[in-house]
Amino acid sequence: MSEYRDETMMLKTPFHSRVEAANELNEWDGWSGYTTPVAYTDVELEYFAIRNSTGVFDLSPMTKYRISGPDAEAYLNRLVTRDVSKIKIDRVGYVIWCDDEGQMMDDGTLFHLGKNDYRLCSYTRVMDWMSWAAMGFDVRIVDETSEVAALAVQGPTSCACLSAMGLTGLEELKPFGIKRFTFADTELMVSRTGFTGDLGYELWIEPQHAEALWDQLFAAGKHYMIKPIGSSALDLARIETGFLQAGVDFVPAQDTVRIGRSRSPFELGLSWLVDFEKPVFNGRKALLKESVEGSSYRLVFLDVEGNKPAANSFILVGPEQVGTVTSAAWCPTAKSNFAFAQVEAKYAEVGRELIAEIYYQRELHWTRLLAKCTVVAAAPFNPPRRRQTPAPMC
Amino acid sequence: MTDYDVIVVGAGHNGLVCAAYLARAGRKVLVVEANQQPGGGAATREFADGFSVSACAHWLTHLNPEVKRDLALEHHGLTLAARDLDSIGLDPGGQHVTVKGDSVDGPSISTGDKAAYQEFHRMTLKFSSLLANAFKLRPPKLVAGNFSDRLNLARLGLGMKLMGKQDMSELLRLALINIYDVMEERFDNELLKATLSFDGVLGAHMGPRSPNTVFGYLYRRVGDVYGFNGPAVVRGGMGGVGAALVEAANSHQVVCRTGVAVQDIMLKADRARGVRLVGGEEITAKLVVSNADPKTTFNKLVGLPNVETGLARRVKNIRMQGGAAKLHLALDGLPEFKGLSAQQLGQRLVIAPTMNYIEEAFNPAKYGEYSTAPAMDISIPSLHDASLAPAGKHVLSAIVQFAPYALRAGWESEKDKFKSLVIARIAEYAPGLEQLVTASELLTPVDLEQEFHMYGGHWHHGEISLDQIMFMRPFPGATQYGTAVDGLYLCGAGTHPGGGVMGLSGRNAAREIIKRGNLA
Amino acid sequence: MDSRTCPWHALRFDTGGHVVKKYDAIVIGAGHNGLTNAAYLAKSGLDVLVVERNSYIGGATVSRELHKDWTYSNCSYVCSLLRPEISRDLELPRHGLQVVPYGGGITFMENGDQFGNFRDHERQYREIMRHSPRDANAYDRYSADVTKQTRLIRPFLLRTPPDPTSLKPRDLKELAMLARAFTEMGEEGLADTLKFWTMSVGDYLESFFETDVLKAHLAGSGIIGTALGVYSPGTAYVLLHHYMGDVDGTVGAWGFARGGMGAVSAALAKSLQAYGGEIVCAANVDQIMVRNGRATGVALKDGTEYHADIVVSNLDPKRTFLDIMAESDLPEDVVNKAKNFKIRGSSGKLNIALDGLPTFNGVHPDSTLMIGDMHFSDSLERLERAYDDWKAGAWSRDPYCDMLIPTLTDPTMAPPGKHMMTVFVQYAPPLINGREWTDEDRDAFGKTVIDQIGNYSPDFKDLILHAEVRTPRELEAEVGLTEGNIFQGELTFDQLLFNRPFPGYAQYRGPVKGMYMCGSGTHPGGGVMAAPGANAAREILMDLKRPNTVPGAYADD
Incomplete structure (x- = not known):
């Protein structure tokens, strides 16, 4: 075999040596070109680490852009649908952005790091769109994905773990707040954010300190049952708490090639993120129109009868197909059979009963199940600890 | 309460036409113009003491007769010093080719070519008539069209069908093809081919071999449909058009303020509410109509941060880099061109000996270099209008191609070199010319941009090629004169039908505004 | 007759003399479209004969041994556009055709760097990141946009173009389908499509990218086989033409036919023969015979006549109407249209036998990038300047090369460890400054190309065992x-x-009753697609009121 390698080959995150050592199953996947674990030991145990103790997820492949310069705030305000000026320094905002047609390109978290200094974290890559959007603004946009190592530390004991590591005062940090600590003579930034709907934090540090951070975190968290988690457990947690995933629950508008496959924030139930009172932003005109004329689709949460996950199911009203399921799972903590589905707007009111056409297989035998399901207002998992400040220690 | 119903930014000919039509329909209209002289590209310029010349366009070839009649331009002082001029393709040896309306002549022209030209003229005129029909309509929307869009589409479709199967299929082919091939298919005489094909690339970033250049030729021939049997010279220079338009506008109580530059178009959210002048004065209006090109309008007047990104991207992608320069010479006497009579000197003179000559002139423009052997369209207007030069003296004006806007070496250092080269090239046909020159100036596309506020120094406010016409002009989403900014309209040559002193962009925009009725 | 030059040994050769047998249909030219057309006619039960001028079949879809133990795909050299519907329907895999996808592609840069084209999305992203983070992301938008345009056009490949001047129900129905496909896109989508079809590939790419080498790498597809430059309006569509194909559902992918492109024609020939069709080689058609306004057969140069009520020409429109048909048999407009038909020589080809694998600066010999198309033009300007040379009647001093080493994929084309290289070269004019090519011109042209390759591969020249240089003259x-x-x-x-080949004659029917066209000069055009041949067969069968044997296009992908 050739020993040939080049810089275009698969990337490893700054935590890779630790991740690899912990990955007992040796199950890997790719995420934005980085080798990432699907699961380390057992998906279910990892999931329960998130809900019962602390799960640690290597977030480094997350796309990260640094946006700075005199017009940074104005620029971002034109880019995203909510009013960025309301996100104070050292606060994080959940933001979405649309194209001119008011179709969702992606969602992400916007970190206000300093005056006219922001970090935008997203699932998809948006350098192209952000560069076009920068015309006429004095702003600098840098892709810093590989320059920042990140860990998500999530679960009821997460604050305890991090406090045990020496991050004193963290319990006072409010949701979506940012606090800075010194770690190994460098800055460790902690934000109270996450993708699990639970108490949790995200840690941001220079890559060369990543391994030390991992080691200290796991040493400090030992007695709090800290565990590394893979993408499968995280996916389960985000469904249970109702978080959308780009590419799964909607197609980023810039990636669609077929007519009518993109969705607007209204259709995805994100109208609370659209602020028509602020200055011009991308999609404003189209969204204003939609707010008057109504939407075609609506992403709904479904409580599905029985215990068979409705993954990839058709949603029926009588014999007619009115939608499809985008994400579904049996939620172990909430004990709920939960699904997200995109349905025609007229079938989306809360309390509406629909049918999910579920196919499941046991010993190569496929069963078709027509399961009743009900449109519900919210996801089943939403514990008080997610919001409490000071944060609970267990 | 606003100060005006409508403010038109820019007193170019389209801005004035638009303003006059709106005022005629009872609107209270203000026109603001940065330059002292109204008319925009239709301007006269005294470039040397006592010597004046049309600074940008130098022929009147396209003025729409309906606009002329509606606005009574002749009544308001528009006078032609000469009209229906011939185009003479200059031959270095004096064997010139003369194109007059529907016939061609010259010692080297065969009877075959003469007949072929007549047939060609018949056919192109037929196609140009179809174009002329499309020119006077708002470009229809193809998908989301309303009743009038569908009617317009049906009219255009019917017009094509009525041409007959043969001509219709020939049009479908020709519209996409290059003029080089069409010339090769139809004619033998090299100079004739070159002279005709130059019309297909005038003011364009294209050579005769570029596809779409037949369209450019047909575009030109729309002037013939309008009754111009060849170019015309306006008395007092092209500024005469601007002056007549101002008179016409004034007669309808349009207020014209010249010498006041607009700082920006004032917005409230995404609605235009007036203009702010340089110096800070604010004037409000129900509508703002921009006669500036679409890039200047959005980049500078509206500001890209105030529009959505997709629109900003569309604006960025408009192709409008000027490739033509303008040469003005003050002459101590009448130059002598080899083989040209005094009568012929007053015609339109074309330096483009072969199609390959034009093509080779174009090649360097693609790489940011000027032509070392440029093609030219020359006018000596003082032969028709003595007011342009002191007695016994003359002015010569030439459109010179190609001189790219973004010259790699920079125009600063290259301009004089280029000017000498251009004069020397003319002198090959007019020996002794250099000795007659008492003053000269060359306006590069950069100068034209400065002078006339047109982005890229592009005469047509955007390349006229198939990807930028009709429902693609200036860009999808702004093709019916209205824009994504409520209350902001475009009326310049950047909109359908495009450049040339035609007046239709301004007229169509005014009609659209009037039709939409709401000044809210 | 050297049977080895004939990849399908069961062929019959023309032996002269008069043939009494009358066929149902005669197809002139055993290129891939002729064979496809004949196969579908034979499949419907017609008695079909294909007459081929050369001693081998395939036309430009051939594998030839021009150097001992080396197989050259000496004309067309790669496969993508061949419609999968046809491949499957004519059972080409059973008849020996196997298409293996490229591994990648590369453009070498003058500065020693390169741009790699990877199949894997993430790897491609990282490769473009080296050049520009913005472009790395813009590439996704570009891919989506090209896919949009491709999806629009693909359903029409296996359909007969409607005549927009006609009021026949079928034409109106087809026009309506076309109109529906367009209106679905919405006002701005439609305008964008019309822009795309009329703009230059250079302008199109500049609306996405800032990196010169990336633009240059992609722009090649906009000019291959075309006498236009990257800044000529209309070339964006040519780019699309090269993206319309697929290899096993990967739209836009290209592949190698195992055994060379001759494998395509060999499989088509076997399919044809399995349906009972016949092929005769070394049969040089002199004229399509016409009597009373009807085609009656073909007359060969040696005097042989073959008779049939249906005569199909796989030759290009100029040869069909100006060479093998009498002007007196044709309406005047067809003769004029054929004369004015644009068919320009713009390319040449080198086929090179190599003693080993050449090494290229800056790329590892094991890199997957080598298993695909390689180029040396790293900017749009260099590509455009190459075109300027052509316009001036010369071959490009700095040509655009589409170079492949099929033997990195196909073990059958050269002895183990040895390699075969195919180099498509653009631009090469049909005439040099208005005069015919000479052998000296050809050799100088070959040297230009070899020198260019040598600039990027130090050992290349030493490895050359044999090189075939083909200019427009040879082609x-x-x-x-x-x-x-x-x-x-x-x-x-x-x-x-x-409009293909001419307005009014785009539905495969010639101006003479019983005479048809099936070559790449008809819709949807060239590129070893076989669609023109299939579409023409469908029209012929319709005229004969026989059941259609030609498959429709696969649905949405």
């Missing part, structure tokens, strides 16, 4: 393509869809 003389135009006519919009 015309051997394959019968006018001016050596590989697409049987420019793929510009004035010659596409209902």
Whole structure:
């Protein structure tokens, strides 16, 4: 075999040596070109680490852009649908952005790091769109994905773990707040954010300190049952708490090639993120129109009868197909059979009963199940600890 | 309460036409113009003491007769010093080719070519008539069209069908093809081919071999449909058009303020509410109509941060880099061109000996270099209008191609070199010319941009090629004169039908505004 | 007759003399479209004969041994556009055709760096990141946009273009389908599509990218086989033409036919023969015979006559109407249209036998990038300047090369460890400054190309065992393509869809009753697609009121 390698080959995150050592199953996947674990030991145990103790997820492949310069705030305000000026320094905002047609390109978290200094974290890559959007603004946009190592530390004991590591005062940090600590003579930034709907934090540090951070975190968290988690457990947690995933629950508008496959924030139930009172932003005109004329689709949460996950199911009203399921799972903590589905707007009111056409297989035998399901207002998992400040220690 | 119903930014000919039509329909209209002289590209310029010349366009070839009649331009002082001029393709040896309306002549022209030209003229005129029909309509929307869009589409479709199967299929082919091939298919005489094909690339970033250049030729021939049997010279220079338009506008109580530059178009959210002048004065209006090109309008007047990104991207992608320069010479006497009579000197003179000559002139423009052997369209207007030069003296004006806007070496250092080269090239046909020159100036596309506020120094406010016409002009989403900014309209040559002193962009925009009725 | 030059041994050779047998249909030219057309006619039960001028079949779709133990795909050299519907329907895999996808592609840069084209999305992203983070992301938008345009056009490949001047129900129905496909896109989508079809590939790419080498790498597809430059309006569509194909559902992917492109024609020939069709080689058609306004058969140069009520020409429109048909048999407009048909020689070809694998600066010999198309033009300006040379009647001093080493994929084409290289070269004019090519010109042209490759590969020249240099002259003389135009006519919009080959004759029917066209000069054009041949067969069967044997296009992908 050739020993040939080049810089275009698969990337490893700054935590890779630790991740690899912990990955007992040796199950890997790719995420934005980085080798990432699907699961380390057992998906279910990892999931329960998130809900019962602390799960640690290597977030480094997350796309990260640094946006700075005199017009940074104005620029971002034109880019995203909510009013960025309301996100104070050292606060994080959940933001979405649309194209001119008011179709969702992606969602992400916007970190206000300093005056006219922001970090935008997203699932998809948006350098192209952000560069076009920068015309006429004095702003600098840098892709810093590989320059920042990140860990998500999530679960009821997460604050305890991090406090045990020496991050004193963290319990006072409010949701979506940012606090800075010194770690190994460098800055460790902690934000109270996450993708699990639970108490949790995200840690941001220079890559060369990543391994030390991992080691200290796991040493400090030992007695709090800290565990590394893979993408499968995280996916389960985000469904249970109702978080959308780009590419799964909607197609980023810039990636669609077929007519009518993109969705607007209204259709995805994100109208609370659209602020028509602020200055011009991308999609404003189209969204204003939609707010008057109504939407075609609506992403709904479904409580599905029985215990068979409705993954990839058709949603029926009588014999007619009115939608499809985008994400579904049996939620172990909430004990709920939960699904997200995109349905025609007229079938989306809360309390509406629909049918999910579920196919499941046991010993190569496929069963078709027509399961009743009900449109519900919210996801089943939403514990008080997610919001409490000071944060609970267990 | 606003100060005006409508403010038109820019007193170019389209801005004035638009303003006059709106005022005629009872609107209270203000026109603001940065330059002292109204008319925009239709301007006269005294470039040397006592010597004046049309600074940008130098022929009147396209003025729409309906606009002329509606606005009574002749009544308001528009006078032609000469009209229906011939185009003479200059031959270095004096064997010139003369194109007059529907016939061609010259010692080297065969009877075959003469007949072929007549047939060609018949056919192109037929196609140009179809174009002329499309020119006077708002470009229809193809998908989301309303009743009038569908009617317009049906009219255009019917017009094509009525041409007959043969001509219709020939049009479908020709519209996409290059003029080089069409010339090769139809004619033998090299100079004739070159002279005709130059019309297909005038003011364009294209050579005769570029596809779409037949369209450019047909575009030109729309002037013939309008009754111009060849170019015309306006008395007092092209500024005469601007002056007549101002008179016409004034007669309808349009207020014209010249010498006041607009700082920006004032917005409230995404609605235009007036203009702010340089110096800070604010004037409000129900509508703002921009006669500036679409890039200047959005980049500078509206500001890209105030529009959505997709629109900003569309604006960025408009192709409008000027490739033509303008040469003005003050002459101590009448130059002598080899083989040209005094009568012929007053015609339109074309330096483009072969199609390959034009093509080779174009090649360097693609790489940011000027032509070392440029093609030219020359006018000596003082032969028709003595007011342009002191007695016994003359002015010569030439459109010179190609001189790219973004010259790699920079125009600063290259301009004089280029000017000498251009004069020397003319002198090959007019020996002794250099000795007659008492003053000269060359306006590069950069100068034209400065002078006339047109982005890229592009005469047509955007390349006229198939990807930028009709429902693609200036860009999808702004093709019916209205824009994504409520209350902001475009009326310049950047909109359908495009450049040339035609007046239709301004007229169509005014009609659209009037039709939409709401000044809210 | 050297049987080895004939990849399908069961062929019959013309032996002269009069043939009494009358066929149902005669197809002139055993290129891939002729064979496809004949196969579908035979499949419907017609008695079909294909007459081929050369001693081998395939036209420009051939594998030839021009150097001992080396197989050259000496004309067309890669496969993508071949419609999968046809491949499957004519059972080409069973008849020996196997297409293996490329591994990647590369453009070498003058500064020693390169741009790699990877199949894997993430790897491609990282490769572009090296050049520009913005472009790395813009590439996704570009791919989506090209896919949009491709999806629009693909359903029409296996359909007969409607005549927009006609009021026949079928034409109106097809026009309505076309209109529906367009209106679905919405106002701005439609305008964008019309822009795309009329703009230059250079302008199109500049609306996405800032990196010169990336633009240059992609722009190649906009000019291959076309006598236009990257800044000529209309070339964006040509780019699309190269993206329309697929290898096993990967749209836009290209592949190698195992055994060379001759494998395509060999499989088609076997399919044809399995349906009972016949092929006769070394049969040089002199004229299509016409009596009382009807085609009656073909007369060969040696005097042989074959008779049939249906005569199908796979030759390009110029050869069909100006060479093998009498002007007196044709309406005047067809003769004029054929004369004015744009079919320009713009390319040449080198086929090179190599003693080993050449090494290239800056790329590892094991890199997957080598298993695909390689180029040396790293900017749009260099590409455009190459075109300027052509316009001036010379071959490009700094040509655009589409170079492949098929033997990195196909073990059958050269001895183990040895390699075969195919180099498609653009631009090469049909005439040098108005005069014919000479052997000296040809050799100098070859040297230009070899020198260019040598600039990037230090050991390349030493490895050359044999090189075949083909200019438009050779392509015309051997394959019968006018001016050596590989697409049987420019793929510009004035010659596409209902304009191909000419307005009024785009539905495969010639101006003479019983006479048809099935070559790449008809819709949807060239590129070893086999669609023209299939579409023409469908029209012929319709005229004969026989059941259709030609498959429709696969649905949405």
